[in-house]
Amino acid sequence: MEWTIQELATRAGISSRTLRHYDRVGLLAPSRVGANGYRYYNPTAVARLQRILLMRQLGMGLPAIAEVLADEVDTRDGLRAHIAALEEERDRIERQIRSVRHTLEALQSGAEPRMDVMLAGFNDGYKDEVISRWGERAFQVGNDWWHGKSLDQQRAWKQDTEDLVAAWVAAVKAGVSPTSEHAQSVAARHVQWLSQIPGTPTAEGDRERSIEMVKCLGDMYVDDPRFAGMYDDAAGATFVRDALQAYARTRM
Amino acid sequence: MEWTIQELATRAGISSRTLRHYDRVGLLAPSRVGANGYRYYNPTAVARLQRILLMRQLGMGLPAIAEVLADEVDTRDGLRAHIAALEEERDRIERQIRSVRHTLEALQSGAEPRMDVMLAGFNDGYKDEVISRWGERAFQVGNDWWHGKSLDQQRAWKQDTEDLVAAWVAAVKAGVSPTSEHAQSVAARHVQWLSQIPGTPTAEGDRERSIEMVKCLGDMYVDDPRFAGMYDDAAGATFVRDALQAYARTRM
DNA sequence: CTAGAAGTTGACGCAGCGTCAAGGTCAAAC
DNA sequence: GTTTGACCTTGACGCTGCGTCAACTTCTAG
Numbered sequence: 001m002e003w004t005i006q007e008l009a010t011r012a013g014i015s016s017r018t019l020r021h022y023d024r025v026g027l028l029a030p031s032r033v034g035a036n037g038y039r040y041y042n043p044t045a046v047a048r049l050q051r052i053l054l055m056r057q058l059g060m061g062l063p064a065i066a067e068v069l070a071d072e073v074d075t076r077d078g079l080r081a082h083i084a085a086l087e088e089e090r091d092r093i094e095r096q097i098r099s100v101r102h103t104l105e106a107l108q109s110g111a112e113p114r115m116d117v118m119l120a121g122f123n124d125g126y127k128d129e130v131i132s133r134w135g136e137r138a139f140q141v142g143n144d145w146w147h148g149k150s151l152d153q154q155r156a157w158k159q160d161t162e163d164l165v166a167a168w169v170a171a172v173k174a175g176v177s178p179t180s181e182h183a184q185s186v187a188a189r190h191v192q193w194l195s196q197i198p199g200t201p202t203a204e205g206d207r208e209r210s211i212e213m214v215k216c217l218g219d220m221y222v223d224d225p226r227f228a229g230m231y232d233d234a235a236g237a238t239f240v241r242d243a244l245q246a247y248a249r250t251r252m
Numbered sequence: 253m254e255w256t257i258q259e260l261a262t263r264a265g266i267s268s269r270t271l272r273h274y275d276r277v278g279l280l281a282p283s284r285v286g287a288n289g290y291r292y293y294n295p296t297a298v299a300r301l302q303r304i305l306l307m308r309q310l311g312m313g314l315p316a317i318a319e320v321l322a323d324e325v326d327t328r329d330g331l332r333a334h335i336a337a338l339e340e341e342r343d344r345i346e347r348q349i350r351s352v353r354h355t356l357e358a359l360q361s362g363a364e365p366r367m368d369v370m371l372a373g374f375n376d377g378y379k380d381e382v383i384s385r386w387g388e389r390a391f392q393v394g395n396d397w398w399h400g401k402s403l404d405q406q407r408a409w410k411q412d413t414e415d416l417v418a419a420w421v422a423a424v425k426a427g428v429s430p431t432s433e434h435a436q437s438v439a440a441r442h443v444q445w446l447s448q449i450p451g452t453p454t455a456e457g458d459r460e461r462s463i464e465m466v467k468c469l470g471d472m473y474v475d476d477p478r479f480a481g482m483y484d485d486a487a488g489a490t491f492v493r494d495a496l497q498a499y500a501r502t503r504m
Numbered sequence: 505c506t507a508g509a510a511g512t513t514g515a516c517g518c519a520g521c522g523t524c525a526a527g528g529t530c531a532a533a534c
Numbered sequence: 535g536t537t538t539g540a541c542c543t544t545g546a547c548g549c550t551g552c553g554t555c556a557a558c559t560t561c562t563a564g
Contacts (some may be wrong), residue, residue: 004511016510016511020512025551034511036511036512036559039512061551083353090345093338256541267522268542273521288529288530289542290543
């Protein structure tokens with residue numbers, strides 16, 4: 001069986017122009033070219049086209065696709081590679097769905113995006129980090145804790161948080177050093193604030209991992225764009241980080 | 253907090269050129285432009301960029317993204333739309349994975365990649381549907397049946413098929429209803445044509461599953477893009493479907 | 505035999521940047 | 535103070551993967 005360019009294009013859901021383009025660039029030649037110059041495609045060509053479209057959908061460039069098709073000793077290897085690529089893509093999207101969904105839930109539950117639990121890095125936006133660093137349970141417990149709070153309690157927690165941030169900003173403005181007694185007292189308050197969140201190492205009295213978490217959190221304030229603006233500017237964030245890490249090293 | 257163009261680019265995993273491009277096309281202006289012309293981005297701009305990149309990953313064009321961001325009254329609506337789009341994309345990939353996986357299995361079991369019982373929906377392109385709906389054996393038998401035919405027989409079958417399609421197109425053009433005697437006679441012919449394929453419920457006299465298959469086939473003519481253009485246009489396909497399903501309900 | 509549907513080869517256009525080119529600016533070092 | 539090197543700026547051209555005429559030929563159906 002053979003198809004004309006249009007027949008194949010319609011079947012494949014592409015345009016005849018695309019097929020001519022693929023011919024031009026040497027990606028897919030018609031199986032036969034009539035004396036009139038017409039292009040005809042046989043099932044083999046169709047199979048090749050299907051593979052091309054598959055790879056194209058994965059965002060591969062045409063030259064890259066051509067290379068794969070050329071290098072491919074075994075068709076099955078190519079297909080297996082395809083499946084792997086597709087699965088990876090699917091997983092990536094799955095992660096993104098979860099991420100967006102959690103952001104949405106956070107919005108709907110009345111929590112403002114950024115701030116609040118965010119300061120602790122324990123809201124949904126950090127789910128992956130939290131889980132990978134401190135375990136699934138820490139995330140679940142922390143999350144449940146937050147969602148189990150009443151609106152008044154949430155408001156109170158928010159107030160606590162804002163006070164803490166204000167204390168940090170004040171310390172920065174005061175021009176003292178991160179290791180100064182002033183800064184260290186704020187750091188202590190920060191750690192205590194953290195210990196209110198059940199499921200965290202700090203709340204559970206795990207000293208080793210608690211230290212680790214405080215240090216890590218300090219880094220996040222500086223490096224993670226999601227904390228942007230929290231402590232006025234970069235200088236503020238680095239101050240908080242340095243103070244927290246000094247506290248973790250010397251006083252925990 | 254503020255970032256320079258490079259800092260933001262690195263964080264977001266894009267190039268500074270891209271950010272300048274987004275500024276140029278009015279998609280993302282920096283929150284502040286220094287007296288020296290330097291671009292500076294604040295957290296709000298970062299959030300907007302994140303949404304832009306999300307949509308871009310879904311294959312949306314920059315103008316479309318701009319429109320979405322402009323029209324968006326409620327952030328939650330935007331997020332929900334995102335989730336829907338992402339889920340759709342994930343499902344599409346999931347279907348593709350299954351499809352490729354089946355192709356791979358077909359290859360390993362020694363079957364030829366694609367041929368042309370296609371019109372009946374019984375070629376390899378439909379292998380997964382065929383197998384999942386009517387069993388592995390139906391596929392194998394149908395496949396063997398096709399390959400066992402001589403070229404002349406294949407040509408004859410193709411002629412039969414084309415005649416059938418022509419009859420449908422004529423019925424559509426005639427302007428009659430799908431339940432009319434005319435249309436129903438063509439449907440009867442369609443079913444008889446189907447019964448020629450061994451291994452199908454219709455050929456084996458399984459009335460229940462035969463009805464099911466005819467209905468299903470009707471849906472495929474309409475819903476499956478691979479049948480696009482088979483019956484002239486969408487109107488034709490729906491006509492065929494309605495006629496077949498009416499036939500299946502009342503006369504089988 | 506003629507209409508119109510479908511085929512052909514150019515050629516230009518467009519998005520979304522990459523990639524120089526040709527300079528200004530800034531922070532730190534000397 | 536100046537120099538160095540990293541970073542910023544605005545053009546401007548290039549590239550990919552086609553869409554979209556244009557101008558012409560060929561096939562198919564009435």
